[in-house]
Amino acid sequence: MSAVVTEAPETTTQPGLREGAFGNATSLSCRECGHLVALGPFYACPECFGPLEITYEFPQVTREEIEAGPRNIWRYKALLPVPTDIETSPNTEPGFTRLLEAKNLAAELGIAKLWVKDDSTNPTNSFKDRVVACALSAARELGATTFACPSTGNLANAVAAAGARAGIKTVVFIPSNLETPKQVNSAIFTENLVAVDGNYDDVNKLASEIAGEEEGWAFVNVNVRPYYAEGSKTLGYEIAEQLGWRLPDQVVIPVASGSQLTKVDKAFQELIKLGLVEDKAYRIFGAQATGCGPVATAYKAGTDAIRPVKPDTIAKSLAIGNPADGIYVLDIARRTGGSVEEVTDDEIREGIVLLARTEGIFTETAGGTTTAVTKKLVETGQLDPSLETVIINTGHGLKTLDSISGQVGPAATIAPSYDAFKATGL
Numbered sequence: 070m071s072a073v074v075t076e077a078p079e080t081t082t083q084p085g086l087r088e089g090a091f092g093n094a095t096s097l098s099c100r101e102c103g104h105l106v107a108l109g110p111f112y113a114c115p116e117c118f119g120p121l122e123i124t125y126e127f128p129q130v131t132r133e134e135i136e137a138g139p140r141n142i143w144r145y146k147a148l149l150p151v152p153t154d155i156e157t158s159p160n161t162e163p164g165f166t167r168l169l170e171a172k173n174l175a176a177e178l179g180i181a182k183l184w185v186k187d188d189s190t191n192p193t194n195s196f197k198d199r200v201v202a203c204a205l206s207a208a209r210e211l212g213a214t215t216f217a218c219p220s221t222g223n224l225a226n227a228v229a230a231a232g233a234r235a236g237i238k239t240v241v242f243i244p245s246n247l248e249t250p251k252q253v254n255s256a257i258f259t260e261n262l263v264a265v266d267g268n269y270d271d272v273n274k275l276a277s278e279i280a281g282e283e284e285g286w287a288f289v290n291v292n293v294r295p296y297y298a299e300g301s302k303t304l305g306y307e308i309a310e311q312l313g314w315r316l317p318d319q320v321v322i323p324v325a326s327g328s329q330l331t332k333v334d335k336a337f338q339e340l341i342k343l344g345l346v347e348d349k350a351y352r353i354f355g356a357q358a359t360g361c362g363p364v365a366t367a368y369k370a371g372t373d374a375i376r377p378v379k380p381d382t383i384a385k386s387l388a389i390g391n392p393a394d395g396i397y398v399l400d401i402a403r404r405t406g407g408s409v410e411e412v413t414d415d416e417i418r419e420g421i422v423l424l425a426r427t428e429g430i431f432t433e434t435a436g437g438t439t440t441a442v443t444k445k446l447v448e449t450g451q452l453d454p455s456l457e458t459v460i461i462n463t464g465h466g467l468k469t470l471d472s473i474s475g476q477v478g479p480a481a482t483i484a485p486s487y488d489a490f491k492a493t494g495l
């Protein structure tokens with residue numbers, strides 16, 4: 070269903086919530102059958118069990134109104150399921166991260182015009198701060214007493230920090246083999262970090278069971294997922310605004326659950342329908358790791374059937390073997406003329422080094438995946454190098470040091486003398 074409802078149903082909200090709790094959102098809508106559900110802590114359609122998504126009746130929004138807003142995601146609050154007074158609620162105020170013209174990387178890859186949307190500068194150094202801010206607002210409006218999530222790392226960091234800022238009890242669940250820096254980055258914000266023996270899909274299953282049994286628990290990517298997912302739209306909004314209120318020709322986006330890619334597309338469609346940008350064709354590409362690439366596999370096979378896999382990759386933030394939005398990623402890639410590609414762990418490491426040594430951006434493994442996939446897309450003729458392209462860097466490399474530490478180091482170890490330096494040939 071279209072994100073912009075021209076003849077929206079009367080706003081329906083769960084009893085007990087304050088007026089305007091979810092801004093201009095009007096209802097929840099099933100992405101499969103279109104069934105409407107009242108705004109509340111619901112995420113599965115009661116008719117067909119399909120995923121629920123936010124629908125809106127947007128007011129007229131102007132570029133000038135947005136530009137006059139705060140330099141964070143709340144400048145787009147009229148387009149999000151949050152109240153008009155959202156700025157008064159303690160939150161980490163993420164967003165409006167830099168969009169860098171990547172001339173050196175463009176020259177290396179042979180792309181005429183290339184930009185990097187660098188979300189590593191968010192409060193906990195990943196794009197997850199965006200989605201968590203929207204989820205926190207929903208949790209607060211729904212009266213939740215515990216703020217929680219299953220996570221591959223970045224989400225746990227963001228939830229723990231946001232919960233601390235908001236003063237709400239926070240519990241985060243992670244796979245026990247998660248990278249140490251990501252564990253520390255969560256544990257520093259909350260004493261309630263729970264490591265689970267299993268992969269992300271095991272952790273997510275446990276979270277769903279807890280959400281069904283415990284009262285007052287808001288799991289950001291389970292029972293408040295429709296609100297949480299909308300935060301990713303702000304990436305699309307910012308890209309368009311920072312390009313001077315226009316859409317790029319091509320975007321390359323990492324795929325874990327697939328939600329980020331689908332919401333960037335949703336953002337572009339909303340901006341077009343609201344008249345904030347010119348309607349134009351654009352292509353969206355998904356990036357996965359070979360060790361966890363079920364969407365890429367389905368795309369290449371020309372099928373809609375995404376077969377779950379057991380993750381085996383250094384890109385742990387992308388290691389979701391049964392991606393909830395995978396089918397929608399396929400739809401968008403095919404509709405826009407893009408594709409979904411995968412790269413090996415060695416290529417991911419090379420991508421991390423390439424982005425760092427061309428643009429001075431230290432990315433984690435997800436960004437290494439996106440950079441390496443972009444290179445592969447050019448080499449295989451899937452991406453048009455003559456068109457303006459944006460790639461999204463979702464997190465900072467300090468979170469995944471183990472993946473690259475063996476690949477880089479001192480060029481030489483020398484005695485403290487000029488002769489020794491000269492002998493290096495540097």
